Amino acid sequence: MDAILYLEDGSIYEGKGFGKVGTTVGELVFNTSMTGYQEILTDPSYAGQIINMTYPLIGNYGVNNIENESLKIHAKGFIVKNISNNPSNYMSDKSIDEMLKSMDIVGIYGVDTRSITKKIRNSGVLKCVISSENLSINEIKEILNNTEIKDDWMKKVSTKEIINIKGDGYKVAVVDFGVKQNIINNLKQRDCDVTILPYNASFEEIMSIKPDGVLLSNGPGDPKEVKDAIEMTKELMKNIPTLGICLGHQIIALAVGGNTYKMKYGHRGGNHGVYDIDKDKSYITSQNHGYAVDKNSIEDKDMIVTHINLNDNTVEGMKHKNYPVFSVQYHPEGSPGPQDSSYIFDKFISVLGGDQ
Numbered sequence: 001m002d003a004i005l006y007l008e009d010g011s012i013y014e015g016k017g018f019g020k021v022g023t024t025v026g027e028l029v030f031n032t033s034m035t036g037y038q039e040i041l042t043d044p045s046y047a048g049q050i051i052n053m054t055y056p057l058i059g060n061y062g063v064n065n066i067e068n069e070s071l072k073i074h075a076k077g078f079i080v081k082n083i084s085n086n087p088s089n090y091m092s093d094k095s096i097d098e099m100l101k102s103m104d105i106v107g108i109y110g111v112d113t114r115s116i117t118k119k120i121r122n123s124g125v126l127k128c129v130i131s132s133e134n135l136s137i138n139e140i141k142e143i144l145n146n147t148e149i150k151d152d153w154m155k156k157v158s159t160k161e162i163i164n165i166k167g168d169g170y171k172v173a174v175v176d177f178g179v180k181q182n183i184i185n186n187l188k189q190r191d192c193d194v195t196i197l198p199y200n201a202s203f204e205e206i207m208s209i210k211p212d213g214v215l216l217s218n219g220p221g222d223p224k225e226v227k228d229a230i231e232m233t234k235e236l237m238k239n240i241p242t243l244g245i246c247l248g249h250q251i252i253a254l255a256v257g258g259n260t261y262k263m264k265y266g267h268r269g270g271n272h273g274v275y276d277i278d279k280d281k282s283y284i285t286s287q288n289h290g291y292a293v294d295k296n297s298i299e300d301k302d303m304i305v306t307h308i309n310l311n312d313n314t315v316e317g318m319k320h321k322n323y324p325v326f327s328v329q330y331h332p333e334g335s336p337g338p339q340d341s342s343y344i345f346d347k348f349i350s351v352l353g354g355d356q
């Protein structure tokens, strides 16, 4: 099945389709992870985006039923150099092609993913179309021009109802902007009683479950769009220990009056070096974000930068001077990628126990 990838700058890539037969539009981003395609695809933070994998072989160890980060693929499409149709792994239940088919996602392979990545690095993230429906370039252009890729992504991916997962330890409220399963797993592994609340939960709703602490989750889209959550976080921070991860970190920055901005092409991969200033140690981290916190905008707002990206010096973590509130831009839960930063969850637990 022939397929076309068409970029906003007019570039055309001809390849083969896999997954669902169809036409899809999204924001083109690249991910440098060598493994973890299943977790990347099911990470809700990719909602609305089309992911170009820089690693050239995807699907070689198959897809299983237990390592999804959410129930669905929220990304709009998937671009790879080669797919493997003969996966080999004792846990494998299906191929990557079968996964995309079963979750209604359009994919393209057999294209020069290295050249696509270079384009994004030069021009920044771009809008693009993948089509495996034999459309003409003019039809594809029209679809690109007439499709709005901005959407209420957090509303779409967040839980609609409150979910409680019993535990004997600290009571943690997770505000779900698109939470990854492995964040919940990390809290469960630490015996927490976890309550997952919708993205628009009010301060009163959160406090009514009497949590010991609150986790503001990762999620898709522009942090400035969740205005109610930013207002809610202003109250939250003054009253209860709070941990922000990725989008949650950006929301905390906005809640203290700081600023966020869109990066040229973001950080997405399993090998981003981060320096933890307090520990005087560097870590290899898993990342997936297109926005970042403006360093200058938070330093006079009672926030202290605690983590720095070793490639571009962007803010990777911060803490409040007076309140038990801290956050990281990267993914301490890994999945995919290294889990060396899971000490962030241990730190959260010790803050819930009264440490600052």
Ligand SMILES: NC(=O)CC[C@H](N)C(=O)O
Binding pocket: 045, 217, 218, 219, 220, 221, 222, 223, 245, 246, 247, 248, 288, 289, 290, 291, 292
């Ligand atoms: N993983 C995330 O939480 C991503 C946060 C935000 N959507 C960004 O792209 O920067």
